Amino acid sequence: MNDLLQAFFNLNVILTYLPDLWKGLVVTVELSVLVVITGFAIGIGLALLRTLENRVINTFIVLYADILRALPPLMLIVVGFFGLPYLGLKPSGFGTAWTVLAMVLSAFTEELVFAGINALPKGQSEAARASGLTRWQVLIYVVLPQAIRLVIAPLTSRTIATVKNTSLASVVAVPDLLAEASAALGYSSNASPLFAAALGYLLILFPLVIFSRRLESRLRWTH
């Protein structure tokens, strides 16, 4: 028992590395916020674009969404970070992780929101058009809010997965919470920093998980 305390809950070790861990936590939160905002914006934009039913544009959107949903995000981050320098581009680890995770989130968001738009009864937009709203006004004020409501539960799950995936950035030298904890583990030969980092992730993610649980029970489909 004492060994367990020494190895995992060593307060002295945690306190020593707390400033580093805090910096890591801030990076993780920054990255998460940036990724979620840009990912949603691009994804919703693409879903709206897709409703124009332009054959060429839609082929590209479907291809984009399919590829980004099929490939492991870690693979994409590695390709961006280690591959692009051969072309003379030198993306930062943070920039790579942000771009890749936002693109992946946008692919899932596009699919979900577009499916939501399609699932709405046609009468909704016809009625809105008849009331004098323009095509775009109908999309933004009538269709989109309902479509997002329809897919809010899977969208929240995807957000949780995205925030968890920010830990992949540690692989390309981003000093996020996991990277700081791993470094501290190396310096101190003690697992306590990793344990503290785990608590940090739970702190960020638990509210989201609870929120998604409440959403699901509120929107549970009835038979």
Add this chain to the structure above:
Amino acid sequence: MENFLFQFLNVEIAKTVLPQLLIGLKTTLILSFIVVPLGVLGGIVISVLQDLRIRPLNMLLVTYIDFFRAFPPLVLLIFIYYGLPFLGFETSSMQAVVLALVFNTSAYFAEVVRAGIESVPRGQVEAARATGLGTAQTMRWVVLPQAVRNVLPDLMSNVLESIKLTSIASVVTMPELLRMARVAQGNMFNTTPLILAALMYLALLWPLVRLITTIERRSLKARG
């Protein structure tokens, strides 16, 4: 353009590294065939236990699910692989990966299967019980088959995510597809191995993505 082709789509290099990548692909497949069934099985066990409606047990199971849904799998993997040895639990990279991924995916599968079980009307259970089936038989032959059908798209999404997740095994130097590609890329000073690995992932997972999209659309239409 020429530089791009040389660095990213170099046929010579692709030929050289193909055998290595195929070994990596094999490891990825083996890992997937271990993790996915164990995850599904774990998920079914958890959700069937939840259906017993024993309060303290349910609280424990919900905590398990929420905990592993909130815990980044890479952090879990590093915790198991680099942290547990401090307690005297040495794990091989394979053991660490399987443990981390099964903890993670079983929580996700449990959520999906539970939603499925709850989507089966209670009357079905009562009717099945009235015909003389036992509780376990009712679950096995009446509830679960319908539950699985009702949440098929979510189940398949989870399978897709689980297979993609095996790529984090590369971080603990397990020789799966991404790791082999990364090593080959380092040896060759060329990105082609990574692109080739991406194509292998696509060949493996794209059909699944298409299938999920099709079924999802159908079930959302039915609901909406």
